Amino acid sequence: MKVAVIGAGYVGSVTGAAFAASGHHVTVIDSDKRKVDRINSGRSPIYEPGLDALIDAMVRRRLLSASDRYDSIRDADVAFIAVGTPSRPDGTADLAYVRSAADAIGDAINRDRFTVIVDKSTVPVGTAALVASRIEERSGLKHGEMFAVASNPEFLREGYALEDVFYPDRIVIGTGNAKARRMLRKLYAPLLGRRTYGALADVVPQPSRPLAEPVYFETDEKSAEMIKYVSNAFLAVKISYINEVAKLCEALGTDVNDVAAGVGLDSRIGAKFLQVSSGWSGSCFPKDTAELLSASRKYGNELTIVQAAVDSNRSMHDYCVEKVRRRLKTLIGKRIGVLGLTFKPNTDDARQTQASAIISGLLDLGASVSAHDPQGMAMFQTLNPDLEVRYCSSGEETAEGADGVLLLTHWDEYARLDWVAMRRRMRTPYVLDTRNFLRKAPWKKRGIEYEGIGIGAVR
Numbered sequence: 001m002k003v004a005v006i007g008a009g010y011v012g013s014v015t016g017a018a019f020a021a022s023g024h025h026v027t028v029i030d031s032d033k034r035k036v037d038r039i040n041s042g043r044s045p046i047y048e049p050g051l052d053a054l055i056d057a058m059v060r061r062r063l064l065s066a067s068d069r070y071d072s073i074r075d076a077d078v079a080f081i082a083v084g085t086p087s088r089p090d091g092t093a094d095l096a097y098v099r100s101a102a103d104a105i106g107d108a109i110n111r112d113r114f115t116v117i118v119d120k121s122t123v124p125v126g127t128a129a130l131v132a133s134r135i136e137e138r139s140g141l142k143h144g145e146m147f148a149v150a151s152n153p154e155f156l157r158e159g160y161a162l163e164d165v166f167y168p169d170r171i172v173i174g175t176g177n178a179k180a181r182r183m184l185r186k187l188y189a190p191l192l193g194r195r196t197y198g199a200l201a202d203v204v205p206q207p208s209r210p211l212a213e214p215v216y217f218e219t220d221e222k223s224a225e226m227i228k229y230v231s232n233a234f235l236a237v238k239i240s241y242i243n244e245v246a247k248l249c250e251a252l253g254t255d256v257n258d259v260a261a262g263v264g265l266d267s268r269i270g271a272k273f274l275q276v277s278s279g280w281s282g283s284c285f286p287k288d289t290a291e292l293l294s295a296s297r298k299y300g301n302e303l304t305i306v307q308a309a310v311d312s313n314r315s316m317h318d319y320c321v322e323k324v325r326r327r328l329k330t331l332i333g334k335r336i337g338v339l340g341l342t343f344k345p346n347t348d349d350a351r352q353t354q355a356s357a358i359i360s361g362l363l364d365l366g367a368s369v370s371a372h373d374p375q376g377m378a379m380f381q382t383l384n385p386d387l388e389v390r391y392c393s394s395g396e397e398t399a400e401g402a403d404g405v406l407l408l409t410h411w412d413e414y415a416r417l418d419w420v421a422m423r424r425r426m427r428t429p430y431v432l433d434t435r436n437f438l439r440k441a442p443w444k445k446r447g448i449e450y451e452g453i454g455i456g457a458v459r
């Protein structure tokens with residue numbers, strides 16, 4: 001089939017490459033010419049493990065190309081909207097990019113063949129109808145006749161995006177249009193239930209977990225839109241719960257890692273998303289909880305549990321700052337080395353990361369900050385121009401003259417740091433590991449005082 005994907009970001013570039021790997025002819029459309037050029041030269045416009053090689057293979061096979069023009073919409077059987085939906089200051093989703101993509105589709109759409117327009121962006125309930133009416137207005141076509149709009153929320157996680165798109169747990173499709181439903185089943189068929197990718201085995205990752213048969217779930221547009229927000233908010237609540245439990249474990253002298261492991265053995269609860277952290281963050285959970293909350297208030301049905309998770313999450317950031325302050329007595333004149341600026345490992349995405357809140361808390365209390373991230377420093381710096389941070393070229397360098405090293409993101413390379421050498425550079429040998437990621441290391445032997453979150457004293 002012929003597919004157009006509007007938006008060459010974290011979702012669009014992965015989605016486009018995955019449909020190309022399924023044998024479809026894909027054009028990714030982005031208004032940012034630099035992203036278009038990168039794809040056409042066989043490189044990924046974002047950092048995502050494995051994506052460079054996959055895009056290169058698909059471009060070489062002539063199944064994938066990119067453009068900053070909407071011409072390919074004319075030939076497309078299916079056109080995805082995968083543009084950003086950032087938060088507005090009041091927390092509601094800003095649909096400006098979605099509206100402009102819908103208008104451009106309306107101008108370019110072919111009047112003589114049926115096209116399915118699919119919302120893949122995370123959008124508030126009712127947006128499929130809004131997209132349909134804008135396309136109707138621009139094209140003069142009637143929704144349901146020569147085009148139909150469907151909702152197909154995306155559930156991929158950054159850092160594991162290829163595994164998630166090639167081996168999904170579920171595909172959710174929301175449309176009341178029978179022809180659109182048929183076309184989308186055909187589009188997704190090659191991706192469903194695949195365990196091997198034959199000639200593409202070198203560019204499609206092997207699954208890292210036992211796979212269940214993916215569920216292809218069909219519903220109406222609004223329910224599909226709602227499923228996305230409710231899923232993300234549920235996961236945020238789950239993490240906030242274990243983070244609050246971690247604080248209690250600390251007071252009670254119990255070990256939150258063992259508690260989470262034991263709790264997660266109940267198949268009704270599950271082991272995932274019970275990893276302690278300095279709080280959830282990133283380009284999705286903060287904005288999606290904010291939109292869901294504002295919708296809930298608008299309709300007089302506030303989701304107080306989600307609000308509690310948001311508040312608890314903020315206090316988790318503060319808790320980490322306070323833990324460092326308590327240990328060092330004061331932060332005035334102290335230097336803190338920060339490891340990790342992205343909201344999780346294996347991404348360069350530094351949008352709405354916990355590091356900005358925590359670093360700004362440290363600076364407010366009088367500390368100076370040196371920081372390192374393997375992929376996210378450039379974006380972090382651009383998004384946080386007001387934070388006075390000394391950016392380091394290695395993790396080791398953050399230890400120079402430091403009174404404490406604070407690990408925020410559990411990048412693999414931080415497990416290989418030479419702590420003996422780091423100890424020599426540090427003024428005060430203290431480490432706070434907010435992911436309990438390095439707890440197994442022989443800290444006492446190295447003469448470093450190590451703290452995790454909710455795990456008590458480490459031998």
Ligand SMILES: NC(=O)c1ccc[n+]([C@@H]2O[C@H](COP(=O)([O-])OP(=O)(O)OC[C@H]3O[C@@H](n4cnc5c(N)ncnc54)[C@H](O)[C@@H]3O)[C@@H](O)[C@H]2O)c1
Binds near residue numbers: 031032100154157158
């Ligand atoms: N990032 C994730 O992990 C993830 C996962 C699931 C869902 N989502 C949702 O998917 C959507 C996209 O997220 P993202 O992280 O990929 O965003 P992004 O900002 O990385 O990418 C969006 C891209 O769209 C382009 N764009 C904007 N308006 C355009 C237009 N009118 N025409 C052509 N190009 C246009 C931008 O230049 C940009 O490259 C959001 O709604 C997000 O909530 C994101």
Ligand SMILES: O=c1ccn([C@@H]2O[C@H](COP(=O)(O)OP(=O)(O)O[C@H]3O[C@H](CO)[C@@H](O)[C@H](O)[C@H]3O)[C@@H](O)[C@H]2O)c(=O)[nH]1
Binds near residue numbers: 159
């Ligand atoms: O046990 C955990 C799991 C995650 N996190 C944190 O939670 C945030 C989000 O993590 P994750 O969900 O892995 O990252 P995203 O790439 O933001 O993915 C989420 O947001 C996407 C965008 O909507 C959805 O598609 C995904 O399904 C959903 O998991 C990050 O700060 C993580 O460090 C924890 O603190 N503990």
